[in-house]
Amino acid sequence: MPETERVENLILGGGEPGKYIAWELARQGRRTVVIERALIGGSCPNIACLPSKNVIHSAKVADLLRHASAYGQRTGPTATDMKGVRERKRAMVEGMVEIHRNKFEANGLEFLLGEGRFLAPRTVEVSLAAGGMRRIEAERIFLNLGTHAALPDVPGLAEAAPLTPVEALELDHLPEHLIVLGGGYVGAEFAQAFRRFGSRVTVVEYGPQLMAREDPDAAEAVQGIFAEDGIDVILGAATKAVAGRSGNRVRFEIETPHGERMIEGSDLLVAAGRAPNTQGIGLELAGIACDARGYVTVNDRLETAAPGVWATGECAGSPQFTHAAFDDFRIVRNNLAGGERTTRDRLVPYCMFIDPELGRVGLNETEARRQNIAVRVVTLPMASVLRARTLGETRGFMKVLLDAHSDRILGFTMLAPNAGEVIAVVQTAMLAGLPYTGLRDAIFTHPTMAEGLNVLFTSVPPPKPQSGEA
Structure with a gap:
């Protein structure tokens, strides 16, 4: 069993708020350790916001080429090279990771790739990716655990090995017919992008409209744009069963207001919400409470039920945007310095990057x-x-x-x-x-x-x- 090390600050998760908290504390000369499971810099520069917008811009270029004649341009036949799209995205991600590597080399900051699990209040055991274990006790702990794509409980869905947005960004081939389960922001962005690359696309949405949080006029306008783009949208669709395997052939059995339908496609993308990464890491052993959905319970200063422990970003139920997570960092930073910032009445904008x-x-x-x-x-x-x-x-x-x-x-x-x-x-x-x-x-x-x-x-x-x- 490893000997217990003692540090002043421990950040579990190196995403947006976690990394900024770490950099700020290290800048102040405070000994700080960051534990990150896999993604240097967090999900935003690796598998989420930035790479998805990179791919969406490639899709915009494809659409412009397809409609070049409307702008007085003459072009020959064009086709999407998904390997090229992926390489462009990967090059950007690699550059972002290198920037983060350099910043994590700051004096007084130790960055550990590995998985952390609580053994007791403010005590974490780390299973290092390079092998070995470490046990760390900290005066203060900051949770930045993030979320992952939720998989609805539908018969046959898990067995179909569906794509999540993470895998969709790594495709090196163009799906013949992509079925998108979920008509929210992520599902809509990917649906339009792959349609512009040349895939046939069907969006299956359980609710009565796309983008449930928006006004009907906005949802209807987007659905009209999708219709112009050739995207098939099925609303009020309850998925009863899935058969086959994504990447080969999948069959969707759905119940709609107009009766049962069977949809067949080549690939399946699930974009049906997120779930917090809070299970199986011993939060209960540290006195850290979660709500019924698994999100860490915090007050409006982002303090948990456990003394000396804060939770930030999506795992704390904050709006699922990088800019909201960054503001979580600012709240924690200011309050550690004696401030009185809270999450109350935040005016959080957002943008869905369809076109x-x-x-x-x-x-x-x-x-x-x-x-x-x-x-x-x-x-x-x-x-x-x-x-x-x-x-x-x-x-x-x-x-x-x-x-x-x-x-x-x-x-x-x-x-x-x-x-x-x-x-x-x-x-x-x-x-x-x-x-x-x-x-x-x-x-x-x-x-x-x-x-x-x-x-x-x-x-x-x-x-x-x-x-x-x-």
Whole structure:
């Protein structure tokens, strides 16, 4: 049995918040150990955000080539080389990993590749990837455990060896017919990318619309874009059984509002949500509580039930975005220095990187109705934005929610090229408490997508009178 080592700080998981906490503590001269199971730098630069957007951009290039004649370009026959797509992605990932390797070599910081498991409060045993064991006791522990793709409990699904987004990014061949189980953000991004590469694609979604968290008008607009792209979308579909094996031939038996259907495809991608990496690592031995879904229970300062232990990122139930995880780091960092930052009332934007992009910040109409919040809603078709016309990409819209009785911006949704960038403009105004008139009257560069905000906010109806007012 290894002798117990004692350190000041131990980070279990080297993803977004974990690595930044480690770098910050090491910079302060505090002895810090990071335990990472496999991915140097975490999932974002290795298997998630960055590589997926790399592949999505390759798909955008493929689509531009396919429609080159619409832009006055003459090209010959084109075809996707999936090995080339994969190599481009791998080259980017390798560069990112090297950057992280160098940063983990900071003075006072020890990086361990291996699996950690709690033996007792603030005591972790590490099974090193290179062989051997270490036992470490720490004054403070920071959990950054992450999540993994969830596999629904469907007969035959596990036996079909389906792809998750991780394996899909490593494909060196083009699926003949890709079935995507799940019509959320990840499923939609991969569905469109592989359709543009040349696969036949079918999306099977259990719910009544794509992207369950978005307003019906946004979901319907995306479904219309998918129809134009040749993607088959089946809604309200309960998967009853799966047969075959992904990569060869799979058969999907589904129940729809219109009756039973059988779908056959060559490959199967499961994009049906995430589950936390909290099982089997002895959290209960350390006094760390989890909720019914397995996420670590934390307060709004990201402190767990165990003294001296924090949890950050997706394992703590934070929004499943890298930028939210980075803010978790800032909360922990500031509070360790005596601050009072919390997760309460965070304004977290997000963007789905289909083409055109779908971004949102703040409330949408569905949420406003659910919370009984009176709002004014203004929409603008992207055909009214001159930059969209210069690009020839006029599909989509802008939509803003304003407080019914004041000029306060409550939420903004945009389906258009560069939506993620324009979302940041509106988010900044919301954070500053700027009334919508500030954006209405701002001078934006012409012609840009942001200029559309001038047009959108010019059409705002007057506020509704408060109850009792004339």
